[in-house]
Amino acid sequence: MNYRYSERLGTFSSSAVREILKLTQGDSILSFAGGLPAEEHFPVQAISDAFARVMEQGTKALQYGLTEGYLPLRQALCRRMEKKHVRVTPDDMLITTGSQQAIDLLTRIYIDPGDIILVERPTYLSALQVFRSYGAVPISVNGDKDGLDLADLEAKLKQYNPKMIYVIPTFSNPAGRAWSEERRRGVLELCHRHNTLILEDDPYGELKFGDASVEYRSLFSLDKHPQGSCVVYTSTFSKTVAPGLRTGWVLADPGIIAGMARAKQAADLQSSSLDQQTLHQLLEHFDLDAHIEFVRKEYEERKNLLISLLEQYAWPGVTWEEPKGGMFIWLHLPEGIDSGALLKIAVAEGAAFVPGVSFFAEEPELNTLRMNFTYNDTETTIEGMKRLDRALQSVLVKG
Amino acid sequence: MNYRYSERLGTFSSSAVREILKLTQGDSILSFAGGLPAEEHFPVQAISDAFARVMEQGTKALQYGLTEGYLPLRQALCRRMEKKHVRVTPDDMLITTGSQQAIDLLTRIYIDPGDIILVERPTYLSALQVFRSYGAVPISVNGDKDGLDLADLEAKLKQYNPKMIYVIPTFSNPAGRAWSEERRRGVLELCHRHNTLILEDDPYGELKFGDASVEYRSLFSLDKHPQGSCVVYTSTFSKTVAPGLRTGWVLADPGIIAGMARAKQAADLQSSSLDQQTLHQLLEHFDLDAHIEFVRKEYEERKNLLISLLEQYAWPGVTWEEPKGGMFIWLHLPEGIDSGALLKIAVAEGAAFVPGVSFFAEEPELNTLRMNFTYNDTETTIEGMKRLDRALQSVLVKG
Numbered sequence: 001m002n003y004r005y006s007e008r009l010g011t012f013s014s015s016a017v018r019e020i021l022k023l024t025q026g027d028s029i030l031s032f033a034g035g036l037p038a039e040e041h042f043p044v045q046a047i048s049d050a051f052a053r054v055m056e057q058g059t060k061a062l063q064y065g066l067t068e069g070y071l072p073l074r075q076a077l078c079r080r081m082e083k084k085h086v087r088v089t090p091d092d093m094l095i096t097t098g099s100q101q102a103i104d105l106l107t108r109i110y111i112d113p114g115d116i117i118l119v120e121r122p123t124y125l126s127a128l129q130v131f132r133s134y135g136a137v138p139i140s141v142n143g144d145k146d147g148l149d150l151a152d153l154e155a156k157l158k159q160y161n162p163k164m165i166y167v168i169p170t171f172s173n174p175a176g177r178a179w180s181e182e183r184r185r186g187v188l189e190l191c192h193r194h195n196t197l198i199l200e201d202d203p204y205g206e207l208k209f210g211d212a213s214v215e216y217r218s219l220f221s222l223d224k225h226p227q228g229s230c231v232v233y234t235s236t237f238s239k240t241v242a243p244g245l246r247t248g249w250v251l252a253d254p255g256i257i258a259g260m261a262r263a264k265q266a267a268d269l270q271s272s273s274l275d276q277q278t279l280h281q282l283l284e285h286f287d288l289d290a291h292i293e294f295v296r297k298e299y300e301e302r303k304n305l306l307i308s309l310l311e312q313y314a315w316p317g318v319t320w321e322e323p324k325g326g327m328f329i330w331l332h333l334p335e336g337i338d339s340g341a342l343l344k345i346a347v348a349e350g351a352a353f354v355p356g357v358s359f360f361a362e363e364p365e366l367n368t369l370r371m372n373f374t375y376n377d378t379e380t381t382i383e384g385m386k387r388l389d390r391a392l393q394s395v396l397v398k399g
Numbered sequence: 400m401n402y403r404y405s406e407r408l409g410t411f412s413s414s415a416v417r418e419i420l421k422l423t424q425g426d427s428i429l430s431f432a433g434g435l436p437a438e439e440h441f442p443v444q445a446i447s448d449a450f451a452r453v454m455e456q457g458t459k460a461l462q463y464g465l466t467e468g469y470l471p472l473r474q475a476l477c478r479r480m481e482k483k484h485v486r487v488t489p490d491d492m493l494i495t496t497g498s499q500q501a502i503d504l505l506t507r508i509y510i511d512p513g514d515i516i517l518v519e520r521p522t523y524l525s526a527l528q529v530f531r532s533y534g535a536v537p538i539s540v541n542g543d544k545d546g547l548d549l550a551d552l553e554a555k556l557k558q559y560n561p562k563m564i565y566v567i568p569t570f571s572n573p574a575g576r577a578w579s580e581e582r583r584r585g586v587l588e589l590c591h592r593h594n595t596l597i598l599e600d601d602p603y604g605e606l607k608f609g610d611a612s613v614e615y616r617s618l619f620s621l622d623k624h625p626q627g628s629c630v631v632y633t634s635t636f637s638k639t640v641a642p643g644l645r646t647g648w649v650l651a652d653p654g655i656i657a658g659m660a661r662a663k664q665a666a667d668l669q670s671s672s673l674d675q676q677t678l679h680q681l682l683e684h685f686d687l688d689a690h691i692e693f694v695r696k697e698y699e700e701r702k703n704l705l706i707s708l709l710e711q712y713a714w715p716g717v718t719w720e721e722p723k724g725g726m727f728i729w730l731h732l733p734e735g736i737d738s739g740a741l742l743k744i745a746v747a748e749g750a751a752f753v754p755g756v757s758f759f760a761e762e763p764e765l766n767t768l769r770m771n772f773t774y775n776d777t778e779t780t781i782e783g784m785k786r787l788d789r790a791l792q793s794v795l796v797k798g
Contacts, residue, residue, distance in 0.1 A: 001591060001594050001596070001624070001626060001627050001628075001629045002594055003509075003596070003627065003652070003654065003655065004509070004562050004594070004596075005508055005509055005658065006507070006508055006509050006510050006511045006514075007511055008507060008508065008511070009508045009509075009658050009661075009662075012508070012658070012661035012662055012664070012665060034463065036462060036463055037462075039458040039459065039461065039462045040458060042458045042461045042462075044454060044457075044458055044461070047454070047461065048450075048451075048454050051447075051450055052447070055443060055446070055447050058443075059438040059439060059441045059443055060438065061643055062438065062441040062443070062446065062641035062642070062643040062644065063435060063436075063438045063441075063641070063642060063643055064433065064435055064637075064642045064643065065643065096667075097496055097667040097670070097671075098667055098668055100665075100666070100667050100668045101666060101667040104665060104666050104667070108405070108407060108532075109404055109405055109407065109408045109411070110402075110403070110404055110405050110408075111405050112405045112406055112407070115405075126664065126665065126668070129664070129665050130665045133507075133662070133665050163403050192400060195400050195401055195403070197400070197402070197403075225400070227400060228400050228402065229400075230400045238463075242461035242462070243461070243462060243463045243672070244460055244461040244462055244463070244464065244671065244672030244673050245461065245671060245672075245673055246667065246668075246669070246670065246671045246672070253402070255402065256402065259404060259408050259411070262408075262411035263408075263411055263532070265411070265525065265528070266411060266499075266503060266525065266528045266529045266532050267499070267500060267503050267666065268495075268496040268497055268499050268500040268503070268645065268667075269497055269499045269525070269645075270645070271496070271645065271671075272496075272643065272644060272645040272670075272671045272673075272674050273642075273643030273644075273645070274643050274644055274671075274673070274674060274677075275671050275673060275674065278673075
């Protein structure tokens with residue numbers, strides 16, 4: 001038969017992340033591409049113990065549960081969020097299949113075709129894909145290492161009357177930036193004034209490098225506006241426990257949570273009961289904070305290694321900002337070098353990264369790329385950088 | 400702030416299943432409402448053993464995986480499907496977060512606002528919700544105990560030029576019907592002729608009652624048309640292993656699978672790695688067929704119990720078809736009795752069911768309701784029916 005696909009299908013054509021994950025499946029490519037945590041540090045024994053506790057409690061873990069999520073997990077998450085200056089109840093929370101689903105569900109209930117969504121420049125590529133799939137038009141706001149440019153934000157709020165802005169204020173993907181508190185408060189104030197919802201994506205907030213005394217407050221925790229928060233906050237266990245458990249959460253006004261829960265019912269009824277209950281037992285019986293501190297230190301060392309290698313290679317015209325946290329370094333190549341073309345050469349040499357083009361809402365800078373530093377151990381990082389060096393040298397020579 | 404929700408949010412207002420699941424959370428209500436399997440028969444030990452095997456293999460189970468699903472699970476499912484006259488490869492398959500997500504993703508890539516989707520009368524309420532959320536207009540086709548009425552189907556294919564029809568040919572939800580092979584072949588032939596895609600939802604196909612020698616072939620297995628199958632088939636482990644693992648699968652032309660995978664990447668990146676790998680180990684080391692046969696017999700006994708109680712109570716004017724398989728009995732009350740009003744009385748008496756209204760694409764028969772017979776044990780079923788009897792007597796007396 002002749003399939004009659006929807007117009008929407010075309011919006012999914014950019015499947016960069018998916019192709020990236022495919023690249024990492026083989027052993028021959030040393031990949032700096034995916035946003036993968038270091039799997040050798042997953043708390044396997046603690047997860048096994050947590051699973052055993054769930055199974056001891058009988059069969060309920062395997063039955064259908066509430067769309068909103070397993071209540072004791074939501075309660076435990078509320079207690080965790082209190083340490084981060086956030087006071088919420090389970091009614092302000094929805095459990096999702098990773099924070100990717102939070103982005104999808106909020107867009108589904110909040111965005112009509114043609115709506116503008118302001119985003120950072122650059123920003124998370126799979127968020128752009130979701131927005132476009134619902135017919136939204138993402139437009140980027142300029143920024144620097146301290147966060148969004150408030151003047152440009154105000155101008156674009158006035159010009160476009162966007163329904164929503166999407167931001168990663170704490171260790172952005174791909175740039176590794178952390179917004180200053182002044183910028184955070186400025187963005188909140190402007191969005192309240194223009195009645196614009198903020199989707200705050202916070203997958204990396206616990207992976208902070210440098211001075212431990214510096215605290216980055218979430219926009220959600222700073223928003224004290226009485227008439228309903230203008231912030232929808234999402235985070236995930238994917239970077240702090242393990243991505244395979246596919247469990248994230250959203251905090252928002254109860255009305256928004258109720259709408260997202262209705263959309264989730266249609267999307268998949270609920271997330272895995274088993275994963276949610278395993279995570280609940282993990283939170284109750286495992287020192288997750290100590291584990292996160294261990295992983296955080298390890299990632300800081302890996303970041304330092306990659307930075308030192310970048311400094312050693314000192315490729316002419318290649319620049320970067322040192323990430324304040326998270327999992328990525330964002331590189332600028334000399335003007336005129338297309339990182340997409342470079343990727344093909346790199347893969348032939350046995351290394352991979354993500355070309356920058358997919359991280360831009362519009363007018364992509366083709367001479368940019370994203371490197372992950374959390375997945376690979378020292379040896380792999382050194383060997384991968386050798387391969388990247390060979391790829392880059394061939395391009396730089398040509399240039 | 401004043402939230403500016405999308406128009407789509409309104410399409411999610413019918414949250415019947417969700418409210419039903421809430422009703423079943425307390426202990427005071429004996430519920431015939433949800434489509435819940437008997438949790439005392441979940442293979443807890445086998446799942447624990449499978450989980451232990453996954454953990455023995457190291458940390459990969461906890462890492463991100465392919466959007467399409469864990470390859471060894473897809474391979475094992477291909478082998479299982481061979482016993483059902485289906486020859487497919489992993490490229491014809493996508494793993495989903497339950498078959499609910501399969502309905503959602505196919506609709507997302509195949510349906511534009513205003514498209515017509517033909518459905519059975521009555522049909523699965525959460526499928527209607529998905530279709531409406533993407534702006535589709537579901538229209539029902541008449542049928543009887545042998546399946547869709549082919550003349551009505553042909554007339555509506557001509558009249559509406561629908562992109563898709565959605566059907567549950569084997570033990571339908573809510574009516575418990577099994578289509579004859581003649582009807583199955585007739586529907587295939589008509590849909591090919593009119594270039595209409597068939598979404599075949601098969602969550603209950605393994606739960607067959609009565610003569611064991613009777614075989615109900617899936618539409619997917621019967622479709623031998625050379626130019627791409629017109630059938631997209633979905634099934635799930637929710638009814639045969641456990642719903643809490645949230646794992647379903649889709650079989651379709653590789654082009655459709657690729658489109659659905661791109662949509663899934665945006666929706667949630669992938670389903671739980673842990674659940675998928677646990678199910679793979681379960682398929683490799685557990686006699687799932689013997690387990691299904693055990694559960695099937697148990698459900699047939701529970702169906703027989705409920706039928707015998709319905710016969711004993713013999714409420715005047717209340718009729719039903721004996722289900723050929725699955726999990727539900729569909730009741731017609733006397734004309735003029737609204738099952739929604741009855742539910743309120745029933746809940747006050749401590750029992751619940753699903754009013755029929757939500758199962759109709761249009762012109763609902765308000766005097767219908769759905770009862771589940773798989774979840775409750777003998778004692779609970781007997782007590783629940785006593786409570787329903789009190790509720791019904793009060794309505795029948797008034798009538």
